[in-house]
Amino acid sequence: MVRFMPVLLAFLLMVTGILSGCSSQAVREQTPEIANKQNEGNQGEQTDQTFKKLPDKYDPPIQLTTVTLPNPTLKYAPEDDENNNPWTRRLEKDYGIKVKxxxxVPPEQYEQKMNLAIASGDIPDFFNATPIQFKQLYEAGLLEDLTTMYSTYVPDMVKKFIDEAGPEVMRSATLDGKLMAIPWTATFKESAPILYVRKDWLKKVNLPEPKTMQDVLKIVEAFATQDPDDNGKDDTVGMLLDKDLSSASGFFSGYHAYRELWLIDSTGKLAYSSIQPEMKTALGKLQGMFKAGQLDPEFAMKAEGKTIEELIAGKAGIYYSAMYAPAWPLQQSKDINPQADWGSYPMPSVDNQVALAPHKLNVSGYWVVKKGIPHPEALLNMLELWSNIQHNNKSEEIYKEFIVGIDGASTAWSMSPIKFYRAFNNVNNHLAxxxxxKGEESDLNKLTPDQRNLYSASMKYKNGDNGNWGANEIWGLNGSASIVDGYLKKNQFLSDEYFSTPTPTMVERWESLRKLEIMTMTTIVQGAPLAEFDKFVEQWKKQGGEQITKEVNEWYAKRK
Structure with a gap:
């Protein structure tokens, strides 16, 4: 099977794709329009500062210190390590930046180790901080103000990629009107819920592909009652559901109900999404499906991983999941049963309003800079190199050394001392x-190596290789990436409006409130009176939710 996992790494690792003999300008020459017209698109936005081009190369070289959170599966070439590898050598050769x-430390030790460094005030020149660490560093006066640096020097390409993540991303890195970090942008938007349905089962029960929530309900009933796998047994469920209801996110969206988000209400204040009336309606629908025997009667005892095992085994025909589901677990479903014909569809809605795709703040952390270092703008040089290699490079040689690595495991990218993810990278690859x-283009040199791999996978599937079905079903013409592209074009995303560190009462009460929420919702689906939802709302408010709402809105008023 063609390896297309590099493109999925942002999904799978979120917590949470140059040979020395090449010219030192090899990477920049891949995108001369960026190298030569850096920031051209931003010049019109400069008001208080005069636009300046980043230094092509620091001479004499500068040194920046950082710390490393290594990829557990990464293998260095002989003689290489975190301080001497293709990325650090290229930074020094092309930019005059030495990174030490x-x-x-391993990932599970990183946060604790960094907390100790912050407590002592002995921090490196730049590093990745959690949201809580970011706030602590700012309040301790340890961070460099990056406002002028960013507006003066940011390369157009870097700005574009950060802006793609959403305006709230930069707002979250701005404290008291000052940009105090560069956000490590994530792919949470691209992970929006998609509806997956067994099309071969649709044919068996003689139903059309789903366009509305009413269609979904009919399909769920038919899949649970009409023996869609044609084995003569009553052993199928209509829709996959797990004990935490995480796989129900897309279903909830169809009723305009959303979990664990802070949304702007009709009064202009922030309100907690899980306690809104729309959630009661959606839970009532799930309860009706459960009573009718259309859901797994033991779902409340099964984590999502266990329910996925049953999907792979062919016991469920409807599954809400993210864009990458065709790679796993749907590819495994098809490997076991080649007749399993999964189709992907936009989230249907119960009315004429589109179902929105909920997501948390689209960041994986914050790149912070120690106050007083001489060249904070060097971070932008490093992000420019990352962006060129990760998203614009057309060379197979560069790709193999900087992205794939010596063992072919596609982990070399993690050697970069700084990185961020393009919010819709998989959608962009699909469009490329x-x-x-379609046969409209033929010069594959116009594509990046990742894109060439994906094109090759799709073509192999079309030529009969079912092992590449998952790749084609994600990046092909009508794959799941095209659905996310549709969400993007319709601005169909719903972001969490609270993107600060936990409030005092959140620290004290949030986990118990979350347990109360999932316990109540699960028991309602299992048949408890719907009035239990109203009791839950009152309990939630009395047990800390009301105070948390007050604290969240105090923050929101200051942000506005």
Whole structure:
């Protein structure tokens, strides 16, 4: 099977894709329009500062210290380590930036180790901080104000990629009107819920593909009662559901109900989404499905991983999940049963309003800079190199050394001392290969290596290789990436409006409130009176939710 996992790494690792003999300008020459017209698109936005081009190369070289959170599966070439590898050598050769890692620890130890460094005030020149650490560092006066640096020097390409993540991302890095970090942008928007349905079962029960929530309900009933797998047994459920109801996110969206978000209400204040009336309606629908035997009667005892095992085994025909589900677990479902014909669809709505895709703040952390270092703008040089190699490079040689690595495991990208993810990278890859799949383009040199791999996978599937079905079903012409592209074009995303650190009462009460929420919702689905939802709302408010709402809105008023 063609390896297309590099493109999925942002999904799978979120917590949460140059040979030395090449010219030192090899990477920049891949995108000369960026190298030569850096920031051209931003010049019109400069008001208080005069636009300045980033230094091509620091001479004499500068040194920046950082710390390393290594990829557990990463293998260095002989003689290489976190301080000497393709990325650090290229930064020094092309930009005159020497990066020294002060220490390296496994992921599970990183936060604690960094907390100790922050407490002592002995921090490196730049590093990745959690939201809580970011706030602590700011309040301790340890961070460099990046406002002028960013507006003066940011390369157009870097700004574009950060802006794609959503305006709330930069707002979250801005404290008291000052930009105090560069956000490590994430792919939470791209992970929006999609409806997956067994099309072969649809044919068996003689129902059309789903366009509305009413269609979904009819399909769920038919899949649970009409023996869609044709084995003569009553052993199928209509829709996959797990004990935490995480796989119900897309279903909830169809009723305009959302979990664990802070949304702007009709009064202009923030309100907690899980306690709104729309959630009661959606839970009532799930309860009706449960009573009718259309859901797994033991779902409340099964984590999502266990329910996925049953999906792979062919016991469920409807599954709400993210864009990458065709790679796993749907590819495994098809491997076991080649007749399993999964189709992907936008989230249906119960009315004429589109179902929105909920997501948390689209960041994985914050790149912070120690106050007083001479060249904070060097972070932008490093992000420019990352962006060029990760998203604009067309060279197979560069790709193999900087992205894939010596063992072919596609982990070399993690050697970069700084990184961020392009919010819709998979959608962009789908759009890039679409003209080639349609036969409108033929020069594969126009594609990046990742895109060439994806195109190759789709073509192999079309030529009969079912092992590449998952790749085609994600990045192909009508795959799941095209659905997310549709969400994007319709601005169909719903972001969490609270993106600060936990409030005092959240620290004290949030976990118990979350347990109360999931326990109540699960028991309602299992048949408890719907009036229990109203009791839950009152309990939630009395047990800390009302105070949390007050604290959240105090923060929101200041942000506005």
């Amino acid at each position: 890692s002060l220490w390296s 290969i679409a003209p080639f799949l």
